[in-house]
Structures are given as C-alpha cells and as structure tokens.
Amino acid sequence: MSDIRTLQCRECGKEYAPGAIYACEMCFGPLEVVYDYAVIGERVSHESIQRGPQSLWRYASLLPVDEIPVANLGTGFTPLIKAERLGAEIGLPNLYVKDDTRNPTGSFKDRVVAVAMAKAHDLKFSTIACASTGNLAHSVAAHAAKAGVASFVFVPETIEEAKITATAVYGGVVVTVAGNYDKVNRLCAEVAGTFPWAFVNVNLRPYYAEGSKTLAFETAEQLGWRVPDHCVVPCASGSLLTKIHKGFEELHKVWLLSDKPETRISGAQAEGCAPIANAFHEDAEWVTPVKPDTIAKSLAIGDPADGVYAIDVVKKTGGSFGIVSDAEVVEAMQLLARTEGIFAETAGGVTIATVCQLAAKGVIRPDEKVVAYVTGHGLKTMDALHKGVKTMETTPSLSDFQHVLLESGYDASRDAGGPGPVLPFATFESRFSEG
C-alpha cells in the first residue's frame, strides 16, 4: 500500500531499511520515514481520497503501513469548525477549530497510535507499550483491546485520575511511575531494549509520528484542498507541530495542492513547561530542559525530543510561540466551551489561550485564515475546572427557584415575546397528582 523508500537520519542523512529502529547508529539522530513521492503522486488524486473511508485511512497511501489494520477504531476525519462566535470575541473573523476531541479515545493520539499499531502488526509484535503523559496511554490501551494484544502503558503517577481510570478499563497493564514524564521516558527506553515489545513512541517512533500528518491532510481537504494562512499547535515533544508542516508539504509533493503551501505555524506551551517556546524567544541554539509544573499535564514534557525541529519549522514559516499561564488556560477552556460548545482538555486551553495572545499582539492577523488544533477532550481533565464553574442551587419548590433566579440577576425581558409555557404550572401539578 505505502511507498516507503527508506528511514533516514534527520541529522546526518544515513539511510536504513524500514524496521523497528528509531535512532541513527552513526550519530544517534532521529529517523524519519522517506517516501517515493513520484510513485504516490501517480496513484492518488482528490477523487481517490474522497472515495476512501471517513477516517484517517483515506490517506493510507501517505502513511507507512502495508494494510489498514484490524485494530481500526475509526480514528480521524474529525470536523473542522468555523468558530464564528469565538472568532468574533477575539477579532479573528476567519478562525477555525479542528476538533480532535471527537476521536475514539478523545484525543489526537488515536491518529499516531492507529499508524503505530498497524506497523506493530506488520512487524509481528505481540505486545504494545508506550511512555505517556496520559492521552497516549489511553489510546494504546484501547487499540490493544480492539486488536486483542497485550499492552503495557507507563505514565507518571501524578497524571489525572480520569486518564488512569479511562485507560485501566481496557484491561491492559497501567504502570504508574514515581517520577515525571522524562523519567518515565528514560525507563521505557531501557525496557524497550530489554523486552521484545513495540513501544509506539520509542522503537516505532518514526512510524507513529507520521500519524499526526493526517491532521494537515484533513485540514487541507476540509478547506477545499487549500491550506490555512496560520496554524496554532500545542507542543509537548514538538512532534505534532513538525508533522503538520510535513503533511502540508507532502500534499504539494504529490500534486494534491497546486500552490506551494505558505502556512505560518505557531506553537503553544504552558508557562509551567515551555522549554521549546523559551528557546524560540531567547533565540537559543538548544532547548534547555525544565521541570514541568502546570495543569496542562498532557503537554508536560520537560526535555522535548523534537523541540529543535519544531523551532526550525516555526522560524522558517514565520510563526511564533505563545506561553500562557494556568489561569489563562482555564479561562480559554471556558471561552471555547461557552462560544463554540466544545469542551477541550487543558491542552486545548493552551492552544486557545495562545490564539488569543498572538492575536492581541498582532502576530496572528485578522485577515488570516487560522486553524487552532484542539487535541483532547475536557472530560479527561475535569480537576482543572472544578473551582472555575458555577451552578444555581434550589430546593424542589417553584417559589424557591423563582427566588434564586431573581437573585441571580435573571432578566425576564430577554424571554418576552417567546412562545411561553405550554400549560400553566398549576395544570401540570394537578394532572400529576391525579396520577
């Protein structure tokens, strides 16, 4: 199905046969999947893609898999929503939200896992594993359940309770590690060298990361085979950001976009874990690791593997980075929910807060067609919001309810001229008591 030419070192260019390897033997640089674009370009067209399934598998010819896997949960082809009400509040009339909360386990990680699982199947692994900040673990456990294979997912013990419960329910092994993500990742590199397991984001990382390109493919297709002017992408390792860029470039290489894409790509990080954004703003040559301390736990990678590559993309496309406080993250989660009806997790709050920040600074211009990537569902990070939401409390008595309603500042004139009650309350009450 796919036309992988080779795996190639991003640093020294050395090529390797496609297998379960991820680092260059010569320089330890990360490996990247390289395709034969001339062959793919002959085979794909807008029509052939549009005839495909309503999932990320419609782009299988641009993914490193031999066949669509059995462990297919129907990931992808999530809606691209014109965010009219949010855009009006923040002065961006051409704002869109790519709503990846709609994936099977509620985050964009289903995309990378779908591809990694297919590759694990091709390479005949029988146990799937990962190092995760939460969402990846959730997705790996679900896909393993569907495929009927064993899973071991490793997470920091401090991640949200909801993510641990939602992962453990699938029946695989959830290993909580006493340490932050960077410690978990180091442990997993050692485990991957000891056990014959497919660690989706360690020994299968080159293939896994390719799944993120489908966010770019879908965005372009949903905009009528055009790219946006500006994208805002949340960053943990930085991989997703680099792959959205690669996705747009590939569409042009296989002749699915007539013009060379010129999308500006900006990254989003939380103040309590912003190693990539800090390095960008300081114009540093290296990304200096930090100790994460933020409510945006899914983005809490202090030593990001793809940080320098993400900065390179942001620089060459003319984007920037937002750095937002935890308070701004909560405010942005509520803003998105109240204007667009989308409940995002803290990572989505980081993205939306960054859109607001970069728009206020004039980095994102009102004339730009902007896509904000909202990558995870809010039900996974309820703790971040508990103190921020209000309810109205009453006894089950109409007069008590009327009292609290008036106390709350209810403006009855708002409803004047509306259809009114279908039956007066007294009629309801008497019917009810008559049985």
Ligand SMILES: Cc1ncc(COP(=O)(O)O)c(C=O)c1O
């Ligand atoms: C919801 C969510 N969004 C974005 C990201 C960032 O992904 P990356 O590590 O590719 O930068 C993550 C990573 O865990 C995530 O869970």
Ligand SMILES: [Zn+2]
């Ligand atoms: Zn190398």
